[in-house]
Amino acid sequence: MYIEVILPFAIQGTYTYRTAADMALKAGCRVVVPLAKKEVVGIVYKTYTELSPLLDDSKVRDVTAVLDEEAVVTDNQLLLWQWMSDYYMCPIGDVLAAALPKKVMDRQFSFSTSPCERKNQVHITIVQDPFELTEQQERAMKDIRTQWQDKRVVLLHGVTSSGKTEVYIHLIKEQLRAGKQVLYLVPEIALTAQLTDRLQRVFGDRLLVYHSRVSDGKRAEAYKQVLRHGKPQVVVGARSAVFLPFRDLGLVIVDEEHEQSYKQQDPAPRYHGRSVAIMLAYQQGAYALLGTATPSIETMYNVETGKYGCSRMTERFQGLRLPRITLIDLNRQYHRKEMYGHLSDPLVARIQEELAKGKQIILFQNRRGYAPYMQCSNCGSVPKCPNCDVSLTVHRTIRGSYLQCHYCGAETGIMSACSECGSEMKIHGFGTERLEDEVAHLFPKASVARMDLDSTRRKNAYQEIISSFSEHKVDILIGTQMVTKGLHFDDVSLVAVLQADTLFNQPSFRSYERAFQMLEQVAGRAGRKGQQGEVIIQTFDPNHPVFDYLRGHDTDGFYQWQRQERSQFRFPPFCHLITLTVKHRDEERAEAAATELRGHLTDVFGQRCSAVMPPSITRIQNLHIRQIQLRIERTAPIKKGKEMLGQILKELSASGLCKGVIIQPDTEPM
Ligand SMILES: [Zn+2]
Ligand SMILES: [Zn+2]
CATH class of the missing domain: 3.40.1440.60 (PriA, 3(prime) DNA-binding domain)
Incomplete structure (x- = not known):
């Protein structure tokens, strides 16, 4: 055999x-x-x-x-x-x-059942959740069930704080009672500790948590447990949970479906957790539910074309109103010199008022570190990473000041004088660390905490920050996009975005989509029972169209606008986009290989193939990078296209023309 x-x-x-x-x-x-x-x-x-x-x-x-x-x-x-x-x-x-x-x-790992485990009984104990469904939630439940009869994938489009989690919990209970398994995907498990606690209380030992922060040994045990499927289970996990050996899935939930952290960038497979989850549900005849307040353009398009169903929740929980949004024009503020550091006078005044009322405040700046770069005041030179084509970020912490590359982690000391001309170096821009300094200085009586990648590296640090904020031991929470995700605090009356412009200026066709989602999500953190929250956005570009949609919390209008742009410039979902990334230590070799590859591609794909492009960061970890994009029309057989592309890559690798060059296709680029 x-x-x-x-x-x-x-x-x-x-x-x-x-x-x-x-x-x-x-x-x-x-x-x-x-x-x-x-x-x-x-x-x-x-x-x-x-x-x-x-x-x-x-x-x-x-x-x-x-x-x-x-x-x-x-x-x-x-x-x-x-x-x-x-x-x-x-x-x-x-x-x-x-x-x-x-x-x-590992050959030592055994899948055989130990005697005590065999006694595991099929015995369902689901603790009653104290929450009753609201009328709106009941309606959404019925609606979702009805739509599932016709379409296996349904979008639950509910505004922030509309109570989507309760709907999920009830739908999960139904599946467990029917003896089925449920997969509940969340974008980043570390950010959803509040959710896991809640689910633990409802589902007890039916709940299995599975993600990359769980030790490998524990994940292996969880894998074994799902494989046996002795009892109905609900698995809550990050994207890797799609790989568990489910046998009888009834429902797959993809919460915050718009989140880009569902995408695995490196290493291969460069997969999108949402797409794989939908395929998994399809294979097992399970229902799929995508939930979010800010749907991705792709998902909205699938709803529009009738591929997915859609159910809406437009009211916030307990009659909470959507927050009021105020824009502050930074050009004017700087011109009039009405700024304290990076906070405008009106923002400072509003923070003072809210602090006096005993309220809490969230300040959002999507940049970690002290400042994004240093620059010579005379010749303009900027310290760069020796391994990557990026400027070094300034950090100022208890362990001292240093410069760090956010791509490869390389560190070096702060330089007081320019290495080129010896003149004075100045710090430009600001990140969360600098903001923390300024805020502590401006409001000496307030207690301030910072939540970003650096402040949450230590085990449990994230949980500690969340707890002290929710227990109101902290008045002002400063953070990066970490603060935008699924957190609920009752006493937050004011949320401020310190510099919205950094969100728009990203070199991606998704940058407006992401900016809108991030701003709408961070805005959703404002407001408490019975009172309308407030969001203050500081920007150099107050006329940017994204703000019009944001002010009206108009996700449909935003979708229509982006839909038109994507269709006009032929971006997903109006084409299949495939990115080919070419990497080599030697820049000329990278360029030559990319040119060779492009030649082969144009022979087959013609105009669908772009020119060779240097990406916005042309070198990371000493590898020079070039990119080629393939845009294949939606009406073309994409499977065939991929086969042809695969054939080209195979022939090229066999020819030896691109020896030692890394070529990475990404068929669902973010
Ligand atoms: Zn200089
Ligand atoms: Zn680097």
């Missing part, structure tokens, strides 16, 4: 091995096989009684050991892996490496 084995590496295709004829080996079992001079653990993909005539029997090696009697990777999983390998154009070995906890691929 012969088997095809998937090995957990970035190698194309599968490897064939021989097993004893009487061995009843199943697809999905783990085997130990020889590879060159090593032994590796792989997953059986297919079994054959006869060898393919294309292979030479004398070169096929024997399997070293078989680790499982029963499959530990289900047929459904293998199907999903194959789909991902095709769809995201990466070796199936890359999918395996992303899908299974490392410990599962």
Whole structure:
């Protein structure tokens, strides 16, 4: 007998091995096989009684050991892996490496049941949730159920604080009662501790938490538990939870579906958690529910074209009104010198008033560190990272001042004099650290906390900041986009965005979409029971159209506007966009390889292929980067297109013309 084995590496295709004829080996079992001079653990993909005539029997090696009697990777999983390998154009070995906890691929790890676990009974205890559904939530539930009859994917478009979580919880309960499994995806698990606590109270030991911050050993145990499926389960997790061995999924929820953190950028598979979740639901005949206050343009388009259903919740919980939005023109403020550091006079005055009333305030600046760069006051030179084409960010912390690259982490000391001309260096712009300094100085009696990547690195640090803010031990919370996500605080009356412009000036066709989503989400943190919250936005460009939609909380209007722009300039969802990233340590080699690749692409794809473009950051970690975009019309057979592209990449790699060059296709670029 012969088997095809998937090995957990970035190698194309599968490897064939021989097993004893009487061995009843199943697809999905783990085997130990020889590879060159090593032994590796792989997953059986297919079994054959006869060898393919294309292979030479004398070169096929024997399997070293078989680790499982029963499959530990289900047929459904293998199907999903194959789909991902095709769809995201990466070796199936890359999918395996992303899908299974490392410990599962350890030959010592056993899937056999221990005696005490066998007693696990099928016994459902769902604690009653104290929350009753509101009329609006009841309506949404019925609506979603009705729409599911017709469309398997439904968008729950509910404004911030409309109580989507309660709707999810009720729908999950229904599925558990029917003996089904539920997958509840959240964008970043570290940011949703409030949610997990809540779910834990409702679902108790039915709840399984699965994400990359859970240790690998624990993830392996969770994998085993889902594989057995002794009882109905709800798994709450980040995107990697789509890889669990579900057997009987009834419902997949993708909360905050617009979040870009669902996308895995590196390494391959460069997948989008939302797309894989929808495919997973489809495979298992489960319902899918996408929830958000600020839907992605893609999802809105799928609703518009009738592919997805849509249910709306327009009222906020407990009659809360959507916050009032005030813009402050920074040009005018600076011109009149009505600024305290980076806070305008009117903002300072409003903060003082709210503090006097005993209220809490959130200040949003989507830039961590003290300042984004230093510059020589004479010759204008800016200290750059030695490994990347970016300026170094200034940090000022208890451990001292230093410059850091936010792409590779390289650090160096602060320079007081310019290395080129010896003149004085000045700090430009501001990040959360500088804002914290200024705020502490302006409001000495207020207690101030900062929430960003740097202040939350320590274990539990994130949780501690959230707790002290929700217990009102902190008056002013300063933060990056971390503060925009799914947090609810009763006493926050004022939210301020310190410099909205940085959100618009991103080199991506999604930059307005992201800016709108981020501003609407951060605005959603303002307001408490019975009182309208306020959002103050400081900007150099108060006439930017995004603000018109934001002021009216007009997601539909915003969608119509962006839809038109995307259609006019042919961006997703009006085309299939594929990005090819070419990398090499030597700039000329990168450029030459990209030009070679483009030549082959234009032969096949013609005008669909862009010129070779340097991305906004042309070098990261000493690799020079070039990009080519393919825009394939929606009416064209994209599967065929990807096959043709795959063929070009294969031929190019075989020709040796691009030896040592990294070429990465991304079929769902963000
Ligand atoms: Zn200088
Ligand atoms: Zn760097």
